[in-house]
Amino acid sequence: MTVQNWNKLLDGELGADLAHHLRDEGEIEMSSRKPFNDRAGYVASRINPLTGISNVIYIASEQGIEADKKYVTVCEAHHTMVSSSSIPTARVDMKDASKWCETCQHLLEREEAVATRRWQ
Numbered sequence: 001m002t003v004q005n006w007n008k009l010l011d012g013e014l015g016a017d018l019a020h021h022l023r024d025e026g027e028i029e030m031s032s033r034k035p036f037n038d039r040a041g042y043v044a045s046r047i048n049p050l051t052g053i054s055n056v057i058y059i060a061s062e063q064g065i066e067a068d069k070k071y072v073t074v075c076e077a078h079h080t081m082v083s084s085s086s087i088p089t090a091r092v093d094m095k096d097a098s099k100w101c102e103t104c105q106h107l108l109e110r111e112e113a114v115a116t117r118r119w120q
């Protein structure tokens with residue numbers, strides 16, 4: 001392949017895909033560096049393996065979130081949340097966002113589908 005052809009390929013669909021991929025990775029890295037523990041009402045956080053971004057427990061009232069219970073667990077990747085009345089319950093939610101975040105559930109289903117294909 002000549003250099004000219006290679007450049008053409010990079011400018012075309014492959015180049016756009018690659019650029020998009022790099023942009024996506026940059027965003028994820030920036031989000032995971034956000035200091036969640038500096039936020040009002042922060043209780044705990046844990047990286048969500050489905051998104052690579054933290055699930056964070058807050059005291060709802062201190063974070064300014066309207067919730068029916070004292071604590072909320074937030075999927076920071078998808079901005080979804082679930083409320084709980086105690087920290088132990090919130091910690092269970094924090095460990096598995098696919099139980100209450102619809103987008104995480106879809107991510108999990110997709111991973112399971114890939115895993116199933118791999119082992120058949």
Ligand SMILES: [Zn+2]
Pocket residue numbers: 051075077078079080097101102103104105
């Ligand atoms: Zn999620």
